[in-house]
Amino acid sequence: MRRFLLIAVPYAWLLVLFLVPFLIVLKISLSDAALARPPYTPHFEWAEGVWAFFSQLDFENFVFLTSDSLYWKAYLGSLQIALISTVFTLLIGYPIAYGMARAPEEWRPTLMMLVILPFWTSFLIRVYAWMGILSKEGFLNQFLLWSGIINEPLVILNTNTAVYIGIVYTYLPFMILPVYAALDRMDGSLIEAAEDLGCSRLTAFWLVTIPLSRNGIVAGCFLVFIPAMGEFVIPSLLGGSRTLMIGKVLWEEFFSNRDWPVASAVAVVLLLILIVPIMLFQRNQQKQAEAEQ
Amino acid sequence: MRLSWFNVVSLTFGFVFLYLPMIILVIYSFNKSKLVTVWAGFSTKWYGELLQNEAFLNAAWVTLKVAVISSTFATILGTMAAYVLVRSGRFFGRTLFSGMIYAPLVMPEVITGLSLLLLFIGIGMDRGVMTVVLAHTTFSMCYVSVVVSSRLFTFDQSLEEAALDLGCSPAQAFRLVTLPIIAPAVISGWLLAFTLSLDDLVIATFTTGPSATTLPIKIYSAVRLGVSPEINALSTLMIAVVTIGVILASLVSKRNVANKRREELAAVRAE
Numbered sequence: 001m002r003r004f005l006l007i008a009v010p011y012a013w014l015l016v017l018f019l020v021p022f023l024i025v026l027k028i029s030l031s032d033a034a035l036a037r038p039p040y041t042p043h044f045e046w047a048e049g050v051w052a053f054f055s056q057l058d059f060e061n062f063v064f065l066t067s068d069s070l071y072w073k074a075y076l077g078s079l080q081i082a083l084i085s086t087v088f089t090l091l092i093g094y095p096i097a098y099g100m101a102r103a104p105e106e107w108r109p110t111l112m113m114l115v116i117l118p119f120w121t122s123f124l125i126r127v128y129a130w131m132g133i134l135s136k137e138g139f140l141n142q143f144l145l146w147s148g149i150i151n152e153p154l155v156i157l158n159t160n161t162a163v164y165i166g167i168v169y170t171y172l173p174f175m176i177l178p179v180y181a182a183l184d185r186m187d188g189s190l191i192e193a194a195e196d197l198g199c200s201r202l203t204a205f206w207l208v209t210i211p212l213s214r215n216g217i218v219a220g221c222f223l224v225f226i227p228a229m230g231e232f233v234i235p236s237l238l239g240g241s242r243t244l245m246i247g248k249v250l251w252e253e254f255f256s257n258r259d260w261p262v263a264s265a266v267a268v269v270l271l272l273i274l275i276v277p278i279m280l281f282q283r284n285q286q287k288q289a290e291a292e293q
Numbered sequence: 294m295r296l297s298w299f300n301v302v303s304l305t306f307g308f309v310f311l312y313l314p315m316i317i318l319v320i321y322s323f324n325k326s327k328l329v330t331v332w333a334g335f336s337t338k339w340y341g342e343l344l345q346n347e348a349f350l351n352a353a354w355v356t357l358k359v360a361v362i363s364s365t366f367a368t369i370l371g372t373m374a375a376y377v378l379v380r381s382g383r384f385f386g387r388t389l390f391s392g393m394i395y396a397p398l399v400m401p402e403v404i405t406g407l408s409l410l411l412l413f414i415g416i417g418m419d420r421g422v423m424t425v426v427l428a429h430t431t432f433s434m435c436y437v438s439v440v441v442s443s444r445l446f447t448f449d450q451s452l453e454e455a456a457l458d459l460g461c462s463p464a465q466a467f468r469l470v471t472l473p474i475i476a477p478a479v480i481s482g483w484l485l486a487f488t489l490s491l492d493d494l495v496i497a498t499f500t501t502g503p504s505a506t507t508l509p510i511k512i513y514s515a516v517r518l519g520v521s522p523e524i525n526a527l528s529t530l531m532i533a534v535v536t537i538g539v540i541l542a543s544l545v546s547k548r549n550v551a552n553k554r555r556e557e558l559a560a561v562r563a564e
Contacts, residue, residue, distance in 0.1 A: 016412075018393050024412055099307070111304070118315070121535050122509070169311075247403045250403045254407060264411070278399050
């Protein structure tokens with residue numbers, strides 16, 4: 001009885017507040033928009049049986065997504081921004097993680113804390129901090145004008161460049177931590193062996209260090225890519241009207257246009273796109289857990 | 294190990310990149326001028342104005358309330374879920390259960406928020422503090438259960454078995470043996486849930502009603518209009534609280550580790 005309760009309570013909670021809401025999204029994505037409260041008319045009733053359910057499925061919202069270029073441009077925009085920022089996060093995060101793993105033992109806990117600290121700090125505030133830096137009168141422009149590198153202030157805020165900077169900045173700890181964990185576990189004598197056997201430092205790094213930190217790299221990339229795909233706060237604060245990201249489109253579809261069925265269809269498609277990377281991520285984590293045992 | 298110049302440079306640049314934006318934010322919260330980017334002398338007037346801004350204070354109170362309640366529920370539910378995942382062996386629907394634990398961790402917030410809002414509307418629930426608490430509890434419990442289950446995995450199960458052999462009931466064994474061992478993970482789970490709740494904008498915006506505006510929602514609507522020194526002051530206070538919290542936590546855990554090492558040494562010597 002006790003075991004039953006132990007399983008049933010969290011199980012029921014997640015069923016009601018995680019799984020059922022999804023089914024509702026799925027259901028509404030197959031409904032028609034209406035000027036009512038709630039603003040949609042469901043296309044089917046569960047009571048009518050399985051056959052009626054399937055015969056009433058209505059994909060017009062999904063067809064609508066393919067017919068309006070706004071949506072696929074937003075999906076592609078998100079994909080592009082997420083991919084490029086993941087690459088930059090890796091290029092910036094890897095040397096930091098590498099430096100941490102090579103740092104003297106007694107520094108490492110402090111360095112670790114310095115990486116984790118921003119993670120505990122409000123996400124919104126970290127994005128906001130960049131608004132003051134990147135704006136036309138911001139610190140970056142002030143600095144560049146003062147140092148004579150540019151004569152005209154650069155327009156960075158409200159462009160895609162600002163979105164890239166924002167994503168790289170806020171997700172950097174997610175890249176550093178798994179890569180550092182992988183590098184920290186690595187046996188340093190392997191590098192020495194490679195160098196003794198005639199590898200240059202760079203070849204040893206390329207042939208030994210990179211492959212051995214592969215799991216960390218993969219985990220870090222997914223931890224950046226997956227949330228960046230659905231990101232809303234960064235494009236809405238740092239991006240401009242021409243920044244098309246699907247999280248922002250979904251938000252506007254829901255709050256401004258009040259078209260719930262289309263917003264739900266946008267969510268369903270986003271999830272379908274993310275299922276592949278999510279599965280790959282889970283498999284990578286599982287493999288790593290097995291390798292450790 | 295010796296640090297090469299390359300490592301020194303990448304560490305320096307990395308940490309400057311991570312911290313400079315926040316340092317600038319903090320410095321300019323003490324700026325006299327309303328223009329955030331022009332320094333006009335030291336002043337604490339924005340902190341004074343902040344403390345008189347009723348809307349922000351209310352929002353802060355709502356946020357704190359939501360965070361304390363939701364992280365407490367999330368810790369209880371998450372610890373239960375972790376125990377089920379690690380110890381309950383096979384049961385009907387186990388795959389679905391672990392899927393539901395891990396999925397919210399990677400789910401885009403816009404989707405979680407949208408789906409919960411549609412649920413609350415579907416069952417005709419008034420939106421307010423209560424619905425935000427339910428939403429936050431749901432996604433935080435998954436984080437808690439990941440943190441707690443990693444501790445449960447590494448712990449020596451024979452300790453529990455010994456307690457049962459010596460006549461403890463399962464509940465007693467949990468309270469007297471398991472809980473003290475996993476306590477650090479449970480506490481860090483609670484802290485994680487607490488900060489996730491404090492920080493959340495997207496899910497709160499979807500699930501809240503007009504009666505419950507949280508601090509991130511308030512900050513977001515102010516920030517959309519541009520940079521303001523009052524928000525800088527508020528951000529500084531939040532950064533200060535987090536920094537103090539993290540430093541205290543690391544000092545406590547360092548002391549615990551040192552104590553444990555001392556005890557182990559004493560035990561070895563006693564033999």
